[in-house]
Amino acid sequence: MGREKNSSGAGDPARTLELLWREGGTPPTSRRGPRQGLTVDAVVDAAIALADEGGLDALTMRAVAQRLGVTPMTLYTYVPGKAEMLDLMLDTVFLRMPRAGFADGGPWRARVTAVADENRALYLRHPWVVELRVHRPPLGPGVMSKYEHELAALEGLGLDDVTIDSALTHVLGFVLVAARTELDARAVDRESALSDGEWWAAHEPLLNRVFDESRFPLAARVGEASAVAYGGLYSPDHAYAFGLARVLDGLAALLPRG
Structure with a gap:
């Protein structure tokens, strides 16, 4: 198979x-x-x-x-x-996923963030879910309870039903891509038996000999600043937090004023 x-x-x-x-x-x-x-x-x-x-x-x-x-x-x-x-x-x-309670309301950004965090945790706990193509999800109690719970994070914001569904799809799509990238990075670390820091230490002497900073000034400046900020070549936590904040900013533009 x-x-x-x-x-x-x-x-x-x-x-x-x-x-x-x-x-x-x-x-x-x-x-x-x-x-x-x-x-x-x-x-x-x-x-x-x-x-x-x-x-x-x-x-x-x-x-x-x-x-x-x-x-x-x-x-x-x-x-x-x-x-x-x-x-x-x-x-x-899906049925066994821990779920935040929205009964007491709370800021909508916190509710949507909770949904995103729950899905990220699921993917990292069960990486095979990322491998699975889910175009036609099984309409079982797990899928339906997950959908009902996640829609509640966007309920009461003045959005029509189609926009609520589209907004949820957009959030979950971002989380899936972020989790897939993080899992790929973990797989590379595991298969190479090197952390990002160890990989960089091994390649930096050669790169310093062949890389001309005057030819690629932006790449040199931004790359160095990012490596210091991330503590390596890539930070999944930073990428996730930054991306989710931009997703939430985009959803905010959909909300009725006031």
Whole structure:
């Protein structure tokens, strides 16, 4: 099952919805299997653990079965395939996301920032979610409760419903890109076994010999100032905070005056 298969909404719609809205974690219909006590929830938890450890490339039905100590055929009696499994995994992590309370109102910027922070934390906790193409999200309780919660951050601001949805999409899109960039940077550090500081120390002597500051004065000045500010080549926290502030500034321009 290659990377092209890692998309939401690719499974059987009826079976997926039946599984998403199950109660008690058991299969929606009676099925026999040699492993008593195994539930859909247990299967999904095992799949999430595998993806957390090795990404979506490590996720196969056989690997999930091995982790649970059952045969692949037994696993298929609970979840029909990887496509449905991905939808169940995504909906489950969405359902379990910690959520800030908006019942007491509060400044809208703080509410939207909380939504952004919650999504960033989710991506860093479950990096495989960033790998997953989510054009058609599974309409399960996790997706719906997440959407309901996040819309509340923009409710009462005088925006029409379409603008509320568009504003939320814009915020979440920024967070996804920021998280993907941060995860890529982590992967580079991990694969090279060098931190940004160590990489720079190794390359700086050669760069000083070949780089002509008089030819690239802006690059030299801005690059040096940024490296000092970031403590290296890149600061994910700074990039996220700066970008989110600009996103919020843009949303502020949409709000009715007063």
